[in-house]
Amino acid sequence: MTFLNFVISGLSLGSVYAIIALGYTMVYGIAKMLNFAHGDVIMVGAYICFYSVSRFHLPPIVGVILAMIVCTMLGIIVERLAYKPLRRAPSLAVLITAIGVSYFLQNSALLLWTSNPKMFPSVVTKGSLKLFSGQLSVSYVTIVTIVTCIVIMICLTWFTGRTRMGKAMRACSEDKGAAQLMGINVNATISLTFAIGSGLAAIAGVLLCSSYPTLMPTTGSMPGIKAFTAAVFGGIGSIPGALLGGLMLGVIEIFAKAYISTQLSDAVVFAVLIIVLLVKPAGLLGIEMQEKV
Amino acid sequence: MLKRYLNLKRGNARQIFFTYMAVIAAYVILQLMITAGVLSSLMRSMLVPICAYMVMAISLNLVVGVLGELSLGHAGFMSIGAFSGVSAAIILQGVLPYAPLRLAAAIIIGALFAAVAGFLIGIPVLRLKGDYLAIVTLAFGEIIKNIFNNFYMGIDSEGISMSMLTDKTRLLEGGRLIIAGPMGIGGIQKLSTFTAGFILTMVALVIVFNLVNSRSGRAFMAIRDDRIAAESVGMNITRYKMMAFVTSAALAGAAGCLFAMNYSTIVANKFDFNTSILVLVFVVLGGQGNMLGSIIAAAALTILPEKLRQFADYRMLLYAVVLIAVMLCKNNESVGEFVRRFAPRFLRSGRKEGKENG
Numbered sequence: 275m276t277f278l279n280f281v282i283s284g285l286s287l288g289s290v291y292a293i294i295a296l297g298y299t300m301v302y303g304i305a306k307m308l309n310f311a312h313g314d315v316i317m318v319g320a321y322i323c324f325y326s327v328s329r330f331h332l333p334p335i336v337g338v339i340l341a342m343i344v345c346t347m348l349g350i351i352v353e354r355l356a357y358k359p360l361r362r363a364p365s366l367a368v369l370i371t372a373i374g375v376s377y378f379l380q381n382s383a384l385l386l387w388t389s390n391p392k393m394f395p396s397v398v399t400k401g402s403l404k405l406f407s408g409q410l411s412v413s414y415v416t417i418v419t420i421v422t423c424i425v426i427m428i429c430l431t432w433f434t435g436r437t438r439m440g441k442a443m444r445a446c447s448e449d450k451g452a453a454q455l456m457g458i459n460v461n462a463t464i465s466l467t468f469a470i471g472s473g474l475a476a477i478a479g480v481l482l483c484s485s486y487p488t489l490m491p492t493t494g495s496m497p498g499i500k501a502f503t504a505a506v507f508g509g510i511g512s513i514p515g516a517l518l519g520g521l522m523l524g525v526i527e528i529f530a531k532a533y534i535s536t537q538l539s540d541a542v543v544f545a546v547l548i549i550v551l552l553v554k555p556a557g558l559l560g561i562e563m564q565e566k567v
Numbered sequence: 568m569l570k571r572y573l574n575l576k577r578g579n580a581r582q583i584f585f586t587y588m589a590v591i592a593a594y595v596i597l598q599l600m601i602t603a604g605v606l607s608s609l610m611r612s613m614l615v616p617i618c619a620y621m622v623m624a625i626s627l628n629l630v631v632g633v634l635g636e637l638s639l640g641h642a643g644f645m646s647i648g649a650f651s652g653v654s655a656a657i658i659l660q661g662v663l664p665y666a667p668l669r670l671a672a673a674i675i676i677g678a679l680f681a682a683v684a685g686f687l688i689g690i691p692v693l694r695l696k697g698d699y700l701a702i703v704t705l706a707f708g709e710i711i712k713n714i715f716n717n718f719y720m721g722i723d724s725e726g727i728s729m730s731m732l733t734d735k736t737r738l739l740e741g742g743r744l745i746i747a748g749p750m751g752i753g754g755i756q757k758l759s760t761f762t763a764g765f766i767l768t769m770v771a772l773v774i775v776f777n778l779v780n781s782r783s784g785r786a787f788m789a790i791r792d793d794r795i796a797a798e799s800v801g802m803n804i805t806r807y808k809m810m811a812f813v814t815s816a817a818l819a820g821a822a823g824c825l826f827a828m829n830y831s832t833i834v835a836n837k838f839d840f841n842t843s844i845l846v847l848v849f850v851v852l853g854g855q856g857n858m859l860g861s862i863i864a865a866a867a868l869t870i871l872p873e874k875l876r877q878f879a880d881y882r883m884l885l886y887a888v889v890l891i892a893v894m895l896c897k898n899n900e901s902v903g904e905f906v907r908r909f910a911p912r913f914l915r916s917g918r919k920e921g922k923e924n925g
Contacts, residue, residue, distance in 0.1 A: 302698075308701075359895050359898075359899040359901075359902055360894070360895070360898050360899060363894075363898035363899070364898070366851050366855070367851065367894050367897065367898045369637075369847075369851075370848055370851045370852070370890065371890075371891055371894040371895070373844055373847075373848065374887050374888075374890035374891040374894065375887070375891065377883060377884075377886065377887035377890065378884065378887035378888065378891065380883075381883040381884040381887060382884060384880070385881070385884065495840075499709075499840065502702070503705075503706065506698075506699065506702045510698065535717075535732055537713070537716065537717045537732065538713060538714075538717060538732070540709055541709070541710045541713035541714060544706035544707070544710050544713075545706075545710060547702070547703070547706050548691060548703055548706050548707070551695060551699055551703055552691050552695075555694070555695055555696070555699060556699070557699075
C-alpha cells in the first residue's frame with residue numbers, strides 16, 4: 275500500500291509539473307525560446323490567490339479565477355514589452371531577457387509581498403478519501419490536482435487539434451512564414467500562446483501551494499526548472515510529451531525521495547533526464563528533425 | 568608568441584593587445600588607489616570576486632561565444648574547483664607553508680579536478696545539440712550542487728576519509744572535518760589576493776587568446792558557424808568541442824578556487840543555477856566572443872548592484888530593468904534608434920559595435 279501511496283503522490287506532483295511544463299513547451303514550440311520567467315508567473319498566481327482568499331475572504335474558486343486572469347494579463351504584457359521586440363534577435367539575447375523578466379518578477383514580489391513565507395490555505399477542503407478499508411488514503415488535494423491536469427490536457431488536445439486558433443498555433447510553430455502567407459496573424463497567435471501558458475501557470479501555482487503550502491517570492495524557481503526539465507524529458511514542443519514528462523518526473527522524484535534519499539532526490543531526477551536524453555536526444559515523444567544540408 | 572600576433576590580421580592583434588593593456592592598466596591604477604588609500608573598503612573587498620567572475624566570464628565565453636554552445640551549468644565547475652582547491656590548500660597546510668605557493672597549488676588542483684569533471688561530463692553532453700545540450704549542462708550543475716551538499720570529507724593521522732549523505736568519516740583525535748555537507752568548508756584561510764586575481768585573469772586571457780588564434784580556435788569558430796560544413800571538410804567535431812569544453816571547465820575551476828579562498832566559509836549552494844546565469848549575463852552583455860567585453864561586463868555588473876545600494880530594496884529590481892533595457896537596445900532596431908537619438912555622441916559608435924557582437 276505504501277508503494278501505491280508513493281505512486282499517487284508522485285502522480286499528483288507530476289500533474290503540477292505537467293501543467294507548468296505545458297506552458298514551457300507551448301511557448302518553446304511557437305517562439306523557439308526558453309521562457310525562464312515562467313516559473314515566476316506561477317509564484318505570482320499563487321500570491322494573487324493567497325491574497326484574495328486570506329485577505330479579502332473571497333471563495334477559493336474566485337481566487338483561482340482572479341489568479342488566472344492576472345497571470346494571463348501578465349503573460350500578454352511581458353510578451354508584448356519584452357519578447358516581441360526581440361522576435362528577430364539571436365536566441366541568447368531572448369534568453370537573457372527572459373532571465374531579466376524573471377528577476378524583475380521575483381524582486382517585484384519581494385517588494386510587494388516581502389520575503390516572509392506565507393502559509394498558503396489549501397483551496398480544496400482538507401481531508402482525504404479512504405480506500406481499501408482505510409489502508410490507502412488519498413487527500414482531496416491530490417485528487418483535484420490529478421483531475422485538473424487531465425481536464426486541462428483534454429481541453430488543450432481538443433483546442434490545438436480542432437479549433438481554428440489551435441490549428442493556427444500549430445501552423446505557426448511549424449513555419450511562421452508559411453503561416454503568415456496563409457493569412458494567420460502570427461503575432462496574435464504568439465500572444466495567445468503566452469496567455470494560455472501563463473493562465474495554466476496560475477492554476478499550477480495554486481495547486482502546487484495547496485500541496486506544499488509555503489509561499490515565498492522564490493517559490494516558483496525550482497518547480498520552474500523541474501518543469502522545464504520535464505518538458506525536455508518528454509520532448510520539448512510536444513504537448514503529450516509535457517504530460518508524460520511531467521508525470522514521470524513527479525513519480526521519479528517521489529520514488530527517489532522514498533527509496534534512495536531525500537537530499538539526493540534532485541540529483542536522481544536530473545541524472546534520469548541525462549540518461550533519457552542520451553538514449554533519445556529529442557526527448558521521449560520529441561521528433562528528431564533531420565538536418566537538411 | 569610575438570610572431571603569432573604579428574601574423575594575425577591587424578585588427579584582431581590590436582584588440583588582443585588592447586585587452587591585455589586594459590587589464591594591466593586597471594590593475595596598476597587600482598593598486599595605486601589602494602596604496603593611496605582612496606579605494607573604499609567595500610570596493611577593496613570586491614576586487615577578488617570581480618577577478619574570479621572575470622575569469623568565469625572568459626571561460627564561459629570560450630564555450631558560448633567561440634564554440635557556440637550554451638552552457639547553463641558553469642557554476643558546477645566553479646564549485647568543483649572551489650571544493651577541491653580549498654580542500655587541497657587545507658591538506659597542504661603543513662607541506663607548503665608559503666601562502667602564495669599554496670594558493671597557486673590550490674588553484675592548479677582546483678583547475679585539474681574541474682578539467683577532469685569537464686571531460687567526464689563532456690562525453691555525454693557534447694553528443695547533444697542546442698537547447699538539449701543547455702538543459703543537460705543545467706542538470707549537471709544541479710547534480711554537482713546536490714552532491715557537494717551531501718558530501719563529507721575529513722583528514723586525520725590515518726589519511727583522508729570521505730562519505731556521502733551523513734558524516735561517517737569517524738575521524739581520530741586531532742582530525743579535521745574539511746567538507747561538512749550542507750555546511751560546506753569552514754575556517755578557510757583567506758589566501759586570495761588582488762594580485763593573485765590579476766595574475767589568474769592574465770593567465771586565462773593568454774590561454775584563451777592563444778587557443779582561439781590557433782588552428783584549434785579556428786576550428787571552434789568553423790564549428791560554431793556551420794557544423795555540417797566543418798564536419799564535411801574532415802574536422803573531428805567532438806575532439807574540438809571537448810578541447811574547448813575542458814579548457815573552459817579548468818578555467819572555471821581555477822576561478823572557483825580563487826573565489827572560495829576569499830571567504831572564510833564556502834557552501835555548495837553558492838554555486839547554483841543563479842550563479843551560472845549571472846556569468847552567462849556577463850558573456851552576452853559583453854558580446855559573445857569578445858573577451859574584453861566579458862571582462863568589462865563582469866566588473867560592471869558586479870559593482871552595479873553594490874552601487875545601487877542607495878536604492879535599497881529597489882536595487883535588484885533596477886538591475887532587472889537595466890538588463891532588459893540593454894537587451895532591447897542592443898537587439899531591436901527601433902528601440903536602439905530611439906535610445907541612440909538621446910545618447911551622447913561618443914556612445915553612438917560603441918553601440919553599433921556592440922550590436923554586431925551580441
